[in-house]
Amino acid sequence: MPKSAFADEKLRQILERSDENASFTIGDQAIFNISLLRSFYQDSQFRFLWHTKQGRPNAMALELVDTIASIDDEGLLPNDYHYKLLQELDTLSEIDRELVLSDAFLTLVSHLKAGKTDAQQIKSEWKSIPKARDPSPQLIQLVSTQSLSKVLADVRPADARYAVMKQALISLRKLTEVEWLPLTLSPVIKTIGASDPRIVDIATRLKLLNELPPEWNNTVYDEELFAAVKQFQQRHGLKEDGVLGKESLKALNITPTDRVRALTVNLERFRWLDEKLGNKYVLVNIAGFYLRVIENNELMLEMPVIVGREFRKTPVFSDKIRYLVMNPQWVVPTTLAVEDKLPAIKADPNYLKHFGFSVYEGSSRTATDPNDIDWNRVTKRNFNFRLVQDAGPLNALGQIKFMFPNEFDVYLHDTPARELFAQAQRDFSSGCIRVSAPLLLAENLLAGTEWNVDRIKLQLSSSETKTVHLKQVVPVHIEYWTAFADINGVMNFRADIYKRDAVLYAAMQQPLF
Template identity: 30%
Template sequence: MNKCLLVLLAGFLLFQSCKNNPNPKELIDEIKSREVFENNETISFSDTTQLSFERIAIKDKEVLAELKSFYSQNGYNTRWLYEKKPTPLFYGYMKVLEKSENYGLNPETYRHKALKYLVDSLYSKTIDFTELEQADREITASFLLLTKHLGSGRVSKLSHGQHIWKPTKRNRNDVEILLKLEDTDDLVTVVDALHPSHLLYKRMSEKYAELRADTQPDSIIKVAFENPKLFVDGYKHSAVEAMRHNLKQKGYEVTPLVSTNVVDTVLLNALKKFQETKDITPDGVPGKTTLYHLNMTKAQKVELLKLNMERMRWLNNDLGDDYLIVNIPDFKLFVYHKDSMIHQMNVVVGREYTATPVFVDSIRHVEFRPTWTVPQSIIHNEMIPQMVSENDAEKYQKRGYTIYENGEKVDPNSVDWTNPEIRKRKFRFVEAPSARNSLGLVKFILTNDMSIYLHDTPSTRLFSREERAFSHGCVRVEQPAELAYLLLKNQDEWTREKVDQAMQSGPNQNRITLKNRYLISLLYITAWVDENNQLIIKNDIYGFDQQQLKELKVYE
């Protein structure tokens, strides 16, 4: 099974293939092990010029390169069309495109109707072999565009502003798969194996189809309050009636005690119950997060599911036997072994303006009792201004920091920190190991060039907050000792006691190299379906949803 990505979120993710279907990875591996398919009914191209390939309707440079590669390796023979009739593979591909709607894809992106009409017209008259060759190219281009989208998604611009979203590279050779497909292969099953093959993706697809098939009119009314804190028993406002209506639409008992536009205990209790289902503190206050969920329409849910299925395709890669998932909008970390979640914990991620990047990396080292070398941006934007405003050059020295410049230790009293030219100088602030160190007593070192890693923290109170976006971009973990143990337990007799000893009284900067390969995916999933078939929606804390939905509009 493709151990792809996104196995997210506690309690709701049993990341496994549907047992009634073929194992996707084994199916694709079996196809790749074959010889290139040959059939004596194929037709050899009379025109193999560059121009003949550039005439295709789909304009995609990557697809064009793969198209030429395919036919070169295929001996410039047709693959989908024979002299007297289309191949069974062609009819299978038409079924694939019809089914693609269930995954939020548009069949017309891949020219479904045009290809069907083209082939029907071709065989309804005396065969024009030039037209047949071109039609075969068009079908192949369509197939290669679809498989590209399944392997790496459709949206090219993932990052926006200061928010970083690094795409993963497609590691699958779709040309090789097409070369080795046989006429008897069930192409629907083969293409299903090219999707992210995990239960979460399937659940999302099923919920997406369910919502699209629901023809009941959506009567949600947008509710807004200028001052939500006034929403108490006896408060009268025209929007109260709309809120009562929305809660009723969502299945809550809201029969008014006095009037529909007056807040009462029945309405407050219904609102609190609704908040509980969204992991919001049940305080009965219709704040921004509460109203975001209360105002959510069926159409918005459909769009969010479509977008998040797309995000899964961006990360359609093999994560190995042991891996970690951080879902940034859910503020959670999950540890997996062979697709079974073995642990989860809360995390703190970056603030909106110092957002945690979305990317895939690997954990290579665990370091106990680390020092912290402060990034230059924090030194110049936060620490030096604080020293100046408080007129205390020794502020950070008192907290255990040592200051260096050009490799030499610096007396902070010898520097004029108020000098406007100070930004041109490169200081190094290094915090000594201790329980008060900003990284806590252990950090988990990744391989990226963005200085992003996971670490302990002395600020444990933040883990009890609903929304936990407070860091400068790195990920703070709630249970650092447990995470260290899970990563190290299979090497050198690392027990929980040994981990505790390393953190509390072991040597400083004790770096342990992991023998096992642990991939970690820092993901951004705002909508999914849990094991109870409940749609879960989280806040778009970095504003990716609207930007990426706009990008997807091109394909509608």
């Protein structure tokens, strides 16, 4: 009997004897996908996928080993895909090699398709529709195409930003052995022509980060270094003033190792995401404090936003903007009413009147005179009121809110506190997203309808509350990126305001074996 036929028969015997409920190991490593492997090889009549007729690893097998060897370029761990065993292919039997290679392929495909980790198990504030994780179709595709590179390319995120982030990870990993001693955070360097003993170290870092040409050679804060600092500030979400103050110096102190970790977790977030964003959609990056409107892969509109504070985080999820409300009232959520408004009411008897609030007791539709209520006897436990703020210049929602009803009661809206948009880090809200240019956003979303900008302005100038439904719903994606490639393919980094990166990185580093 030819060796290959004997091997096929032996493979059948091994798989058919494997217990559905028992672990299956090769060496000291578990074979995770034994059920999928049993089905696949039964359907393929136990033909080998990874071997030549002579029983040697074929070109695809060797390509898979090379791919896994460099998979840390995408923030994944080679040893999660049997790399220890794959380095010793010649010591394995033909059957063991076949099963180890197939199992490594299946696990790798699953992770590239949907991530190694589960988004909702890592953080409850990340609500996403689970992506299809089953790697079986790719194993069948591999049989038909005999092209490992094509199959893996098809399951990786197709967005060009993923490739930019991957390349940034490769580049930054090369810097992890460079000494990166902390720069002192004072005094401030702000004047062109200034001298400071830190200038040389600052310039060295900016050269390594490709912000400053390698041929730059000076000992003072000249115009070229000033421009490089501004570019660095822009990429890190800092005030772009060229002043090397505390925040800019802290950003320069972040080591390449820390940046590698940030890229590792953000590449994983990319793998979590559904790539069907829509032809036109609104994207909010919580950590980046910005909103973008994208249409046919073109940036149509961008603006600063204000997001939730650390203890009232803006959640991550996707939905569809369905309608706008102009001159909205604000029905204060109960949590905010008892935690924020009740202390303010007790401190200032005129608070409700000054800010235009009506008070309703229980489910009553008739307003109660707030002066008839002994607020000092009202507590969080017995609070039984609805607070409704009238439309107007002091309304917390401003002049427009953009509605996509959801379980979090989060939406986009205007704000009277416009001075906060001048801050670089803008986590001031109670969870909703305040937009800096609501009129521009409304004009964009209502384009092609009778609601042109003049009609919108006319409506806003009145005191009438008006609900306007979009002609076609627009997807909105609220995301959290601390490292990302912008629309021009330039890498950006942001502070981890919700302290999520460390938790995800720890989960990413947990070995499967």
